[in-house]
Amino acid sequence: MRTVLVIGGTGTIGGAVVRELGKRHRVITAGRHSGDHRVTIENVASVQALFAATGRVDDVVVAAGALHVGPLQAMTREQFRIGLDSKLMGQVNVALVAQHALSDGGSITLTSGVDAHHPLRGCVNTVTVNNGIEGFARGAAVELQRGLRINVVNPSLLEESAQKFESLFHGFEPVPASRVARAYSRCVEGAESGKTYRAW
Numbered sequence: 001m002r003t004v005l006v007i008g009g010t011g012t013i014g015g016a017v018v019r020e021l022g023k024r025h026r027v028i029t030a031g032r033h034s035g036d037h038r039v040t041i042e043n044v045a046s047v048q049a050l051f052a053a054t055g056r057v058d059d060v061v062v063a064a065g066a067l068h069v070g071p072l073q074a075m076t077r078e079q080f081r082i083g084l085d086s087k088l089m090g091q092v093n094v095a096l097v098a099q100h101a102l103s104d105g106g107s108i109t110l111t112s113g114v115d116a117h118h119p120l121r122g123c124v125n126t127v128t129v130n131n132g133i134e135g136f137a138r139g140a141a142v143e144l145q146r147g148l149r150i151n152v153v154n155p156s157l158l159e160e161s162a163q164k165f166e167s168l169f170h171g172f173e174p175v176p177a178s179r180v181a182r183a184y185s186r187c188v189e190g191a192e193s194g195k196t197y198r199a200w
Contacts, residue, residue: 001025003057004188007041007050007094008064010034012160013111016177017061017184024189028054031064041065041090044097051101059188060098061109065090068125069168075124083129092136095150099140105147109187110137114156114200120168130154134196141194149193155180156200175199 002025008014009029018027029035030050039050041064051057065087068079091110098108115123116130137152144150157165159174180199187197 002059002188003028004059004061005030005050005054005057006061006063007031007039008062011063012158012177013155013180014061014063016181017063020178020181020185021061021188028057030054041093042086044093047093047097051097056101056103057106058103059107059109060094060102061184061188062091062094063111063184065111065129067129069122070125071122072124080125080128083125084132088129088132088136091133095136095140099144099148102148107148107188108140108150109184110150110152112152112154112196114154114172114198116154117198118172122168137196138194144193149187149191151187151190151193152196153180153183153187154196154198154200155183156198173200 004021004025005028006014006018007030009018021027030037030039037053040046067087068082095108110133112130112133115127119127134152137150140150157169157172157174159176162174183197183199
């Protein structure tokens with residue numbers, strides 16, 4: 001049995017990951033406003049405090065981070081920075097701290113999104129950020145020490161969120177969160193590193 005820290009563990013994806021991994025492992029959750037622990041991933045000191053509070057864990061999954069959705073023509077620098085500072089640098093912050101805090105042979109799992117490969121209107125910020133996350137993982141995988149692995153899950157539109165987001169995802173086939181969760185299981189319990197698993 002492994003100890004897995006799931007950041008964003010009370011969200012739609014995170015909750016499904018907790019249920020899937022909880023069948024076989026001890027799962028600890030963390031979030032900005034909910035979970036077993038509080039963390040603000042945009043703040044590296046907060047991430048460091050989280051790992052100090054949890055003690056040694058084997059794996060960390062990040063299913064958190066804010067993005068900006070809106071037309072390019074009206075986008076401001078400040079709006080574009082939302083995704084850079086939150087979903088991209090927030091997940092990078094977790095990875096940078098986790099590489100020193102996880103048990104030998106542990107894993108880091110990050111989250112991107114389907115528009116990294118299928119750009120959507122109004123999603124310049126999300127396309128940029130999600131590609132950045134996948135690129136970071138590929139680069140980090142060749143340098144991680146102590147047998148650590150890093151991977152990314154790239155989920156499509158969730159069935160559970162389809163009604164809320166369907167205006168952005170016309171023509172996309174929604175997938176159940178339980179199916180997406182199995183991709184996270186593959187990252188935590190598998191053997192590969194530097195991969196992006198598409199849950200489409």
